[in-house]
């Protein structure tokens with residue numbers, strides 16, 4: 503298949519076969535026009551898409567050649583530079599969303615940026631079909647630039663191109679101090695050097711830089727968009743049959759977007775969204791009136807304990823545990839950290855209030871054991887993102903199982919609900 507062959511003719515045959523399969527199984531062919539993105543849900547189309555992307559990547563490596571490949575990787579941060587400038591200059595907001603073009607001079611007047619800077623940024627972005635030059639000196643949206651306006655996506659772009667981009671260059675110096683072994687503490691890495699702080703990313707963003715914190719909460723509402731329609735509500739069937747009044751605790755649930763979707767879909771659920779102060783207030787403010795009797799927000803620090811126990815409770819953690827190094831997730835004895843607080847591992851606290859009918863649902867990527875061209879680019883990117891921002895990591899299924907066991911000997915995986923075409927999954931765990 504595409505990942506194995508170096509034969510360009512074979513690759514071109516793979517591409518043409520999969521183009522046919524793809525086109526005959528999607529409702530409309532993909533377009534660069536600024537129309538809303540349509541997720542690929544059909545099985546055949548999704549498989550063809552995967553094969554196409556793999557074959558195209560192989561063609562680019564072969565035909566581009568080794569020097570272009572490694573130089574491109576080494577300087578890829580300038581793509582981020584261009585995207586950051588586009589974000590800061592608010593280019594996407596000032597180009598008409600109906601697809602009509604805007605003259606360079608008008609765009610400069612609206613954004614306050616110089617024509618020269620806009621042109622330089624547009625050169626980099628149009629290379630990837632993000633915006634298009636429709637005639638010399640006229641720019642319009644493409645599907646790639648229009649998505650920047652989707653709620654949450656812009657916030658996510660801000661989070662990546664701002665605090666994450668500023669932190670990444672510090673990673674090598676931070677790791678070198680410890681012989682390239684990540685330390686056990688999440689307050690001693692690249693983010694801390696970049697922002698000159700002893701607080702972890704969340705503590706910093708919610709106390710020292712509240713706009714950064716608010717943007718991050720918004721960003722999390724879009725974090726799943728790139729992974730397609732694989733989510734708790736669509737996938738995890740046992741919730742449908744749960745008895746009326748069953749409690750779902752969304753631990754580190756942000757502003758409640760997942761709990762709200764779950765309560766809307768399953769009238770039998772009562773949801774409690776736990777997070778830290780500022781996030782909880784933001785979530786309460788945005789809670790739809792009709793859900794106020796079934797969704798509540800609760801301030802709780804997950805390192806300090808889990809106040810909700812009892813039979814049949816679902817403890818849901820989406821993109822929480824990948825934020826933290828192993829001891830912070832699974833240590834069953836208290837951790838003492840610099841401020842002198844006594845804290846424990848997130849999973850250990852949950853295990854201590856569970857019974858055999860309760861479940862932990864870990865909604866995270868499950869990193870593939872194998873590596874190579876078939877690897878999932880997003881999971882690998884997130885693994886680095888976690889390393890840089892909070893000394894967390896993406897984990898394989900074996901690592902998840904070991905982490906559960908070290909949090910509490912009795913914790914075992916009941917079932918892994920896996921997406922077919924990416925690394926998304928929900929790990930259901932229980933007390934044995």
Ligand SMILES: C[S@@+](CC[C@H](N)C(=O)[O-])C[C@H]1O[C@@H](n2cnc3c(N)ncnc32)[C@H](O)[C@@H]1O
Nearest residue numbers: 704722754755756777778781802803804820821
């Ligand atoms: C990566 S976000 C995930 C948010 C949400 N679960 C989602 O998937 O969109 C991590 C969340 O953990 C929260 N958090 C960080 N430290 C926390 C702590 N010590 N106790 C409780 N929540 C915390 C953050 O405020 C944030 O909402």
